[in-house]
Amino acid sequence: EIVLSQSPATLSLSPGERATLSCRASQSVSSYLAWFQQKPGQAPRLLIYDASNRATGIPARFSGSGSGTDFILTISSLEPEDFAVYYCQQRSNWPPLTFGQGTRLEIK
Amino acid sequence: EEQLVESGGGLVQPGGSLTLSCAASGFTFSSHWMTWVRQAPGKGLEWVASIKQDGSDKYYVDSVKGRFTISRDNAKNSLYLQMNSLRAEDTAVYYCAKVYLPYSSNQIFDYWGQGTLVTVSS
Numbered sequence: 001e002i003v004l005s006q007s008p009a010t011l012s013l014s015p016g017e018r019a020t021l022s023c024r025a026s027q028s029v030s031s032y033l034a035w036f037q038q039k040p041g042q043a044p045r046l047l048i049y050d051a052s053n054r055a056t057g058i059p060a061r062f063s064g065s066g067s068g069t070d071f072i073l074t075i076s077s078l079e080p081e082d083f084a085v086y087y088c089q090q091r092s093n094w095p096p097l098t099f100g101q102g103t104r105l106e107i108k
Numbered sequence: 109e110e111q112l113v114e115s116g117g118g119l120v121q122p123g124g125s126l127t128l129s130c131a132a133s134g135f136t137f138s139s140h141w142m143t144w145v146r147q148a149p150g151k152g153l154e155w156v157a158s159i160k161q162d163g164s165d166k167y168y169v170d171s172v173k174g175r176f177t178i179s180r181d182n183a184k185n186s187l188y189l190q191m192n193s194l195r196a197e198d199t200a201v202y203y204c205a206k207v208y209l210p211y212s213s214n215q216i217f218d219y220w221g222q223g224t225l226v227t228v229s230s
Contacts, residue, residue, distance in 0.1 A: 043221060043223060044145075046208075046216070046218050049208065049218075050216075079129065079155055087152065087153055089217075095156070095158075095167040096155055097143075097215055098155065099153040099154065101152050
């Protein structure tokens with residue numbers, strides 16, 4: 001089973017700042033990594049798939065990079081609605097499909 | 109507009125059974141792999157099971173193998189999760205999700221329902 005480790009657990013930033021979230025895989029997942037955003041009481045929302053492809057309707061301030069075992073989700077300039085929990089997910093070697101434990105992005 | 113609506117959650121005693129349903133609309137249900145993902149209260153996301161377009165392939169996380177069964181009825185545009193021998197650790201919000209692109213096993217979950225809560229407690 002591929003384990004995904006996200007860091008930091010919590011990130012405190014202000015609107016307008018740049019956010020950098022990390023996801024590290026226990027073995028290579030090639031580029032088969034996705035990022036999701038989840039707000040309280042809501043379902044997860046697909047942001048990025050295959051490491052760097054923005055999903056439909058996702059603003060350009062969200063970008064993804066990386067391959068192999070190390071991946072980054074960048075939010076270039078935080079908007080108030082971006083404060084949420086972010087999860088990475090791999091589909092390289094399944095079953096099982098696995099998610100990271102999440103990074104909480106909170107307002108400083 | 110794509111829509112997924114889960115139902116069937118509730119309170120069940122340990123050892124009991126429950127069947128969840130997910131009604132799909134706004135896309136060609138029979139062309140897409142579908143999946144169930146759960147989230148225990150205050151915890152992260154856990155993949156539970158996935159099923160191929162025609163139901164011929166099914167995959168499960170080890171913790172539910174032999175207890176849960178994923179199925180679908182393409183004529184009714186519906187996905188199901190039959191859950192038996194339920195345990196306290198199965199308590200979670202259960203989401204159904206659609207896999208991106210028809211006729212692809214890519215396991216990119218591009219649209220999710222709002223979830224249904226299952227509580228296993230005596």
